[in-house]
Amino acid sequence: MDELKSFIERDAFAGLLGVEVLDHGDGHARARMEIKAHHLNSAGGLHGGAIFSLADVAFSVAANSRGTLALAINANVAYFKAVNSGALIAEAREVVVNRKLATYLIDVRDEAGGLIAQVQGTVYRKTTGTA
Amino acid sequence: MDELKSFIERDAFAGLLGVEVLDHGDGHARARMEIKAHHLNSAGGLHGGAIFSLADVAFSVAANSRGTLALAINANVAYFKAVNSGALIAEAREVVVNRKLATYLIDVRDEAGGLIAQVQGTVYRKTTGTA
Amino acid sequence: MDELKSFIERDAFAGLLGVEVLDHGDGHARARMEIKAHHLNSAGGLHGGAIFSLADVAFSVAANSRGTLALAINANVAYFKAVNSGALIAEAREVVVNRKLATYLIDVRDEAGGLIAQVQGTVYRKTTGTA
Amino acid sequence: MDELKSFIERDAFAGLLGVEVLDHGDGHARARMEIKAHHLNSAGGLHGGAIFSLADVAFSVAANSRGTLALAINANVAYFKAVNSGALIAEAREVVVNRKLATYLIDVRDEAGGLIAQVQGTVYRKTTGTA
Numbered sequence: 001m002d003e004l005k006s007f008i009e010r011d012a013f014a015g016l017l018g019v020e021v022l023d024h025g026d027g028h029a030r031a032r033m034e035i036k037a038h039h040l041n042s043a044g045g046l047h048g049g050a051i052f053s054l055a056d057v058a059f060s061v062a063a064n065s066r067g068t069l070a071l072a073i074n075a076n077v078a079y080f081k082a083v084n085s086g087a088l089i090a091e092a093r094e095v096v097v098n099r100k101l102a103t104y105l106i107d108v109r110d111e112a113g114g115l116i117a118q119v120q121g122t123v124y125r126k127t128t129g130t131a
Numbered sequence: 132m133d134e135l136k137s138f139i140e141r142d143a144f145a146g147l148l149g150v151e152v153l154d155h156g157d158g159h160a161r162a163r164m165e166i167k168a169h170h171l172n173s174a175g176g177l178h179g180g181a182i183f184s185l186a187d188v189a190f191s192v193a194a195n196s197r198g199t200l201a202l203a204i205n206a207n208v209a210y211f212k213a214v215n216s217g218a219l220i221a222e223a224r225e226v227v228v229n230r231k232l233a234t235y236l237i238d239v240r241d242e243a244g245g246l247i248a249q250v251q252g253t254v255y256r257k258t259t260g261t262a
Numbered sequence: 263m264d265e266l267k268s269f270i271e272r273d274a275f276a277g278l279l280g281v282e283v284l285d286h287g288d289g290h291a292r293a294r295m296e297i298k299a300h301h302l303n304s305a306g307g308l309h310g311g312a313i314f315s316l317a318d319v320a321f322s323v324a325a326n327s328r329g330t331l332a333l334a335i336n337a338n339v340a341y342f343k344a345v346n347s348g349a350l351i352a353e354a355r356e357v358v359v360n361r362k363l364a365t366y367l368i369d370v371r372d373e374a375g376g377l378i379a380q381v382q383g384t385v386y387r388k389t390t391g392t393a
Numbered sequence: 394m395d396e397l398k399s400f401i402e403r404d405a406f407a408g409l410l411g412v413e414v415l416d417h418g419d420g421h422a423r424a425r426m427e428i429k430a431h432h433l434n435s436a437g438g439l440h441g442g443a444i445f446s447l448a449d450v451a452f453s454v455a456a457n458s459r460g461t462l463a464l465a466i467n468a469n470v471a472y473f474k475a476v477n478s479g480a481l482i483a484e485a486r487e488v489v490v491n492r493k494l495a496t497y498l499i500d501v502r503d504e505a506g507g508l509i510a511q512v513q514g515t516v517y518r519k520t521t522g523t524a
Contacts (some may be wrong), residue, residue, distance in 0.1 A: 014176035016147070016169040038147040041191065047144035048191070048203045049184025056180040060172065072179045072466045073494060074515055076207040076338035078365045078384055080358040088367050096342045096377050100493075100518065101466060103340045103380065105367075118365065120382045122340055122467055124494065205336045205384055207469035209496045209515055211489040227508050229471045230419055231362075232335060232386065234444045234471045234511065236498075246489050248354060249496065253336055255363065255386075275440035276429040278409070300409040303453065309406035311452070312448025312467045318442040322434065334441045339467040 007064055011057065019057045027094030027104075029061035034087045040049065052077050055090045055106040055119040062092035062104055063123045075121035086111050089119040098103060100125055133228040138195055142188065148181060148189045158225030158235075165218040165261055176213040177184035182207050186221045186237040193223035193235055194254045201233065206252035217242050271325055273319065279312060281319045289356030289366075291323035307344040312337050312381040317368040317381040324354035324366055325385045332364065336344045337383035348373050362387055400457055410443060420487030420497075422454035427480040438475040441466065445470050447497040448483045448512040452463045453498055455485035456516045463495065468514035479504050493518055 008014075008021045014031075017039070022030040033054045035038070043048040054078065063070035092106040106119040139145075139152045145162075148170070153161040164170070164185045172178040186208065194201035223237040237250040269274075272285045276293075279301070284292040295301070295316045303309040317339065325332035354368040368381040401407075401414045407424075410432070413454045415423040426432070434440040448470065456463035485499040499512040 001153070007173045010173040010175075011178070012169050012171045013181055017180075038143050040143045042138045042141040042195070043200060043202075044141075047142070047184070047187070048206070049148075049187040050144055050208075051181065052183045052187070053180025056183070058309075060179070064173070067172060071174075071213065072210055072312055074207070074209050075183075076205070076382055076469055077178070078205050078336075078357075078382060079203055080363075080365065082202065082359065095340075095380055098342065101342075103342065118382070120338055120340060120380070123237070147325055192485070205471075207513055209467075209488075209513060211491065211496065212493075226471075226511055229473065232473075234473065248511070249488055251469055251471060270434045272435040272437075273440070274431050274433045275443055279442075295439045300405050304400045304403040304457070305464075306403075307447070309404070309446070311410075311442065311449040312406055314445045314449070314468075315440070316454070318440070318445070322441070326435070331436060333475065334472055335435075336469070336471050337441070337445075338467070340467050341465055344464065372523060388421025 001105050013121045014057045024061050028060045030091045031058040045084050051117050054106050058090040059091035059106050067123045070125050071111045073124045077119045081116050100101035145188045155192050158191045161222045162189040163220050165178040176215050182248050186239050189223035190235050190237050190252050199256045201254035201256050204255045208250045210248045212247050276319045286323050291320045292353045293320040296350050309347050313379050317370050320352040320354035320367050321368050321383050330383035330387045332387050335386045340383045341379045343378050406461050407450045417454050422451045423484045424451040425482050438477050444510050451483040451485035452499050452514050463516035463518050466517045470512045472510045474509050497505045
């Protein structure tokens, strides 16, 4: 658990974006990002890359909660609604865990609980050691 | 063309990440990002969100080169190789353009031309007016 | 409801594959396929195309339960486990419905409830009329 | 090569659908399907599952042309155009091949060369032996 805490603190890109990990457990994590002007795209909405990145942080923490380094190999994002203010929360949950591969679903919601985007992502674990 | 130039300059998130649009044409765009410490993930590699965001900028410019506001509705990213230094270039090209929907492929390569990731993305155009 | 029943009966490809729609409701459907020798691939497992097609039938019925013709524009399938006998059940549920676009998740399970594959799919509705 | 030929002939599901492998080489394959009444969906168009399955056959042959059993773990399909007659050709080409994972793009075209759908798919190789 302390290792996962240290793992989370070392995520420099999450720091650049202001993504905060709220909580995490076995195969589960939640992350939050307050929308700032520097997250916006050319049309004045939250950038697709920022939405994806928020989801990716929750995905990474959930996938690495199992104690073995997990690398994303695929992620499919569906965007549902434009948003330009407030905060978003991404919640990652495990769909299936196999020995080498595992798949996660990450829901991104606004403060009212409205679904903004959903990511279906798969990771690959190179080693089978335990951290 | 001037409108597209202004469109590109208004992308605040591209500015935060240091993504630069190199060139663009009809249904085509290239963007570049130099990897900095603040782009890295907990494992010391370039963050999946940063790779996706670089691709997303090229995708957005290519999709909006047609003069009508295009919003991403889906994007699938496949990651091929970890990378932690140097610069990456994302190149977006049109696969199919229909009246309301259009699909793009975006290749992300390192400076030696090695493929790092590939995004297949689809946009939706709300209006049929010309910008 | 009778229109949806007739819609289901007109699915010739579901007939070719032996896919049976078990039940359906607003934004929801379940379909079943018994694995036969003609569904197998070169490695002797159930063909990826057959798994996808079973999911696609449930996806289509769920998306068309709303009374407006919905066409799939994107679907991402993650495969979890090879299978070569017994029956599979695909269950489709709505994630988000917007005016023109809607997204569904379809879980494909074996008879013991084990997850075999999951599809995240998006449809587009051309008209806004009601059937 | 003879092993791949035998591999292709053992694909029972391709036989059920009438999918014929036209040619194949290292990391490449083309397959053809003539649209018949039993391939259609409830709306009278070619079923999404049939389009995907045609692409999947080309994908599988291309991925297995390397001599090691490759299993699909993810595939994203974008549909561009409804079609209900004539023949379709799916062409699979390699995007990236790593030791364990490889990604392919499969274009599905009608007889006039119009793009009907595109699949981006990833396989996993369990062993590193050569067939």
